[in-house]
Amino acid sequence: MLIRSAELHLAAHTPEQLKRDDTPHIAFAGRSNVGKSSLINALLKRKNLARTSSTPGKTRAIFFFRVNDAFTFADLPGYGYAKISKGERQFFRVLVDRYFEFPDNPKACVILIDPRRPVGEEELSFLAYLTNRNMKALIIMTKWDRVKAAQRVKMRRARELELAAHPVKVLPVSSKTGEGLDQLWHFITKNTKDFLSPDA
Numbered sequence: 001m002l003i004r005s006a007e008l009h010l011a012a013h014t015p016e017q018l019k020r021d022d023t024p025h026i027a028f029a030g031r032s033n034v035g036k037s038s039l040i041n042a043l044l045k046r047k048n049l050a051r052t053s054s055t056p057g058k059t060r061a062i063f064f065f066r067v068n069d070a071f072t073f074a075d076l077p078g079y080g081y082a083k084i085s086k087g088e089r090q091f092f093r094v095l096v097d098r099y100f101e102f103p104d105n106p107k108a109c110v111i112l113i114d115p116r117r118p119v120g121e122e123e124l125s126f127l128a129y130l131t132n133r134n135m136k137a138l139i140i141m142t143k144w145d146r147v148k149a150a151q152r153v154k155m156r157r158a159r160e161l162e163l164a165a166h167p168v169k170v171l172p173v174s175s176k177t178g179e180g181l182d183q184l185w186h187f188i189t190k191n192t193k194d195f196l197s198p199d200a
């Protein structure tokens with residue numbers, strides 16, 4: 001994908017700050033620290049457009065990045081982060097719910113999981129939530145560069161088995177080495193293609 005432009009379009013810290021727009025959206029969801037912001041930077045070939053950190057809980061709002069003036073990436077706050085208060089977690093949930101309730105977007109969701117852990121209740125209920133809304137989803141196994149070659153097949157099978165009840169593909173990706181990014185772009189363009197210009 002040729003990235004002609006990528007910029008922060010909006011940061012929504014509260015549901016009231018959400019705005020409707022007419023571009024297709026790809027939302028990036030997953031536990032805190034799983035690598036959502038890093039993946040957005042890797043896709044857009046920008047070092048620090050989406051802010052990343054080794055401290056979990058970095059992304060505390062929904063950040064919207066407009067790409068090529070044609071579509072939007074939404075960097076969602078991480079779920080399942082133990083150190084935030086119950087009230088704050090509930091607040092994020094309301095924010096994310098409101099975002100998904102917008103009628104025109106998003107169009108598709110990328111859910112990042114840590115391939116070294118069993119798929120959690122949070123991921124499974126989030127997948128059910130997306131299915132209920134007829135939204136396309138793709139599972140990304142992140143930080144694939146950290147998984148030893150000898151463990152890859154076994155690990156992938158285990159995660160696929162845990163996700164078997166859902167009609168969803170699983171893709172290993174590394175934001176560090178770039179592995180899997182082309183296939184991820186394929187999913188993104190498929191779900192945004194009506195809006196892309198011919199040279200994209």
Ligand SMILES: Nc1nc2c(ncn2[C@@H]2O[C@H](COP(=O)(O)OP(=O)(O)OP(=O)(O)O)[C@@H](O)[C@H]2O)c(=O)[nH]1
Binds near residue numbers: 031034145146173
């Ligand atoms: N080795 C490796 N490290 C990664 C990769 N992707 C992300 N990381 C590291 O994982 C840590 C967390 O990455 P972030 O992108 O900030 O994670 P996040 O999901 O946005 O986290 P929150 O904003 O807290 O929800 C950082 O230290 C990244 O450098 C990857 O593909 N490979």
Ligand SMILES: [Mg+2]
Binds near residue numbers: 036037051058
């Ligand atoms: Mg983040």
